[in-house]
Amino acid sequence: MAEDKYNRKNPAVKRILQEVREMQSNPTDDFTSLPLEENIFEWQFAIRGPQDTEFEGGIYHGRIQLPSEYPFKPPSFMLLTPSGRFETQTKICLSISNHHPEHWQPSWSVRTALVALIAFMPTHPNGALGSLDYTKEERRALAIKSREAAPKFGSPERQKLIDEIHEYMLSKSPPVPQGSQGSKVQATNEENGSREIPENAALEVAEEELPSPVVEDGIVNEIAEQPNETPSNANVVQTSQPIPAVPTSELKFRNPEPMVSKQDRLFTLAAVGLTIAIVVLLLKKFMKANGYGAVFMDKS
Known part of the structure; x- marks a missing residue:
């Protein structure tokens, strides 16, 4: 890298060259990044998809x-x-990119940003700019394809x-897991539908619908989870006598008789006594007003 053409007293240049040396002296299998020869302010990087x-x-x-x-x-990324x-x-x-300068800390570096980027990958996009919400199966297919060529x-x-x-990354990166891991992803997709729901940034859990109770002859019975099994807590009355069938023509519906309490x-x-x-x-008041009351009183 042609370092001589840059002013080493410039704080940005000094910091970038320091990070280049640190990246080369302390490599990791999770990512790698280097600046261009012609422009140290532009870096190329590659990250490995997070495990599990x-x-x-x-x-x-x-x-x-x-x-x-x-x-x-x-x-910017x-x-x-x-x-x-x-x-x-x-x-x-992202909170580490130029879209949110209020979150950026000068103590952070390219290494810090790449570690954060890897952590952001499995999170829910929540409609953020530049984000996508593919299914897990689609993402797994893209992960396999990403290894074919740069x-x-x-x-x-x-x-x-x-x-x-x-x-370099291909030599350090294990193959895309198949078998059990793929089965887990497929099972998760079958449960959650074609798309994730979505994370805060993290994921919304769909609630299972509970069976509605069935009302029969005034008794509430819960639907069993398996149609061929009898619930263990169900009250079952067994009898040795067969229950006779009642013809439909003999069934009559009667109105319930009114019940009058004491x-x-x-x-x-x-009420009757008060009315009387x-x-x-x-009647007495009427008779008294018309003079009949005096006659009755004299005779008595």
Whole structure:
């Protein structure tokens, strides 16, 4: 790398060269990243899909652009390999990218950002810019395809660096798991439908519908989970005598007879007595008003 053409006193250049040396002296199997010879502010990288996810075994290439104010301003990220999680050749929106400069910390580095990017891959996109929401099976197919060849992008110099990074990552990356892991992903897709639901960033769990109770002859019975099994807590009455069948023609529906309680009868008698007393009182008042009351009083 032609370091002589850059001003080493520039804080951004000084920081970038320091990170290049650190990346080369402390490699990891999870990712690798190097700047272009012609421009140290542009990096090419490749990350390995996180384990125990639908991305496991995949090799995903991308591009990092560092601002001239780096590390005081955040970089931008772009994925070049189809993953089903991020759009290709589109700046993605993450808390570590230039879409959210308020979250960026100058103490973070390219290494820190790549570690965070790997952690973001299995999370739910929630409609973020540059994000996709493919099914797990689609993402697993893309993970397998990502190993075949490095993506084509940019100038011959850039493509040469991309191919070298791909060969390095392919030598460090285990194959895409098949068998049990694939079966787990397929089973998960069958349970959750064709798409994930979606994570906070993390995932929404669908509730199972409980069987509705069946009301029969005034008794509520729960539906058994298996149609051929009898619930263990069901009350079953066994009898040695067969239950005779009743012809439909003999079935008659009768209205229930009204039931009058003793208290209702007392109220009825009291009402009748009160009515009679009122009638007698009114009758006496009428007779007294017309002079009949005096005649009765004299004779008595």
